[in-house]
Amino acid sequence: MTENIIEVSELWKVYSKKDIDFNVDDEEMIESLDKSGDSVVAVRDVSFSVKPGEVFIVMGLSGSGKSTLIRCLLRLVDISWGSVKINGQEISAMNKKEITQFRRHEAAMVFQHYGLLPHRTVVENVAFGLKLRGVPRKERREKAREAIATVGLQDWGNYYPASLSGGMRQRVGIARALVADTPLLLMDEPFSGLDPLIRREMQEELVRIQDEFHKTIFFVTHDLDEAMRLGDRMAVMKNGEIVQIGKPAEVFANPADEYVARFVQDKREEIRKTDEQMAALAAQPEKAVNKDVS
């Protein structure tokens, strides 16, 4: 048993229309890829590791390569260079059968756009992963019902996704990931499409689920609040590279460069304003009370 559940080293991902024989040592090639219009270096030289039971956040603006990175972990996109080890297994060395088995048993993913099957009911959607594994109908339905109850949708099992709100759909997405009963949970901006109140509620829900199931969660977001609320550790990505890794509080206190600093600036200002308001309120308690009365 290796200590790290995810171990990524020197990972590169290049999207290209042409077939290219990518080589990290060939700097000229990388430069020309950057300049050419028909290829994009989405992930460059990324290394990190995640311990079991940890909530690891990847944060960055859109286009910084974080969604590509999470897809590399399941090999939903092919890896150009480097190594991705999950539970000690090298993902890039697996054949078709092995990768299918890996996806079925080792990791479950939650998507920003839910990725639910519109022609299946909530129960069938949640049971989908089990169906792919060949779990008998009765058993998978039972397990699906349990998972649906865990996310609080027990009365909605026979509805179709179209009749659910965004927050409820993402609950279905989470239930689908839970029912797979995998040690690793990959979440790609799961709450980005939800309105702030629901987002908050879902984050609390995730904390509760994490307390209950103790999974390893790899969580992609562009929301610093979310990162600070959920993360044990976080990585900040820019232009395909990881520019800083650390505890959210550390990143917040000591941004490694200007990019990270800009990220946290808004948050700091917000906190400063709140502090000022609190101080003002504390200084004039009577006025505050009067306001309340009038």
Place this chain on the structure above:
Amino acid sequence: MFPESFNYSVAKSVNNAIRWLLQTHGSAFDSFSMAILGLLLRVQGFLVSVPWWGYILFIAVMAWIATRKILPTIVLAVLPVFIGMFGLWSLALETLALVITSVVIALVVGIPLGVIMAEARLFAEFTKPVLDAMQTMPSFVYLIPAMMLFGLGKVPAVIATLIYALPPVMRLTCLGLQQVPRPVQEAARAYGATRWQLLKEVRIPLAMPSILAGVNQTTMMALAMVRNSVHDRCQRVGPGSSDGDQPDRCRQGFRGRHIDRNNGNCHRPDNTGPCPKVGSEQKVTRKPRRQATGGQDQLSETLDVKAENQ
């Protein structure tokens, strides 16, 4: 004008090629032809065995299920009665048999080919221009070769209809599969769906509306094309097919001019009549007239012949 010295006729080599095909592979075409004819006659046999009021009842029930309104149900149920009143009942059944056979074959062939098109890009690249050609070609351009290869009668009509009706279902199946939203497919892959599972559980169900639109289009095309080939087979104009009496104008034409495959291989197992003959010259010369007078022509012709016959 295009220089005359460049003129080159392919007629001779085409003739030779067709002759060679027929001489060496004639039996293959025959058995293919017989298979289609067998299917057609089975369908027709079933259709004929249903009593006329069965159709009325069926149409009424379907209309009721589809509309849930009384007036459309009655109107739709009464309309086929007119077909019978005008003495076109058995001809209508023949046309129906032709349409059903063509559509069934088109779907059985077309849907899997559409799926392959969506799955294998190379196949799609190769197929698309062929489909374009199939649809842009005037119908009798392939009706005539079909007759040369498969003899005269209903089989070339089925084949011509097939060629015309196949593209929409293939295209729409392929399009439907390609339009399945990426996130849904990605999610299925992320949970360990194999290519086959992805197709069966996700892509085909989600492409269903488009595939059904393809079925619809193919049926429409088949109807349009069957009407055309009915025009082209002048036997359809006369009442001859049921009592073995071919109208005179159908006798001239193909026979003796081109390769007469008729004598050799056109057996009609149901004995509904002698092998139909097609007047190719007639067809060509009558075409403009029909275009000028419109669709009325055929109906009045049919009615004339019917009247003559009585």
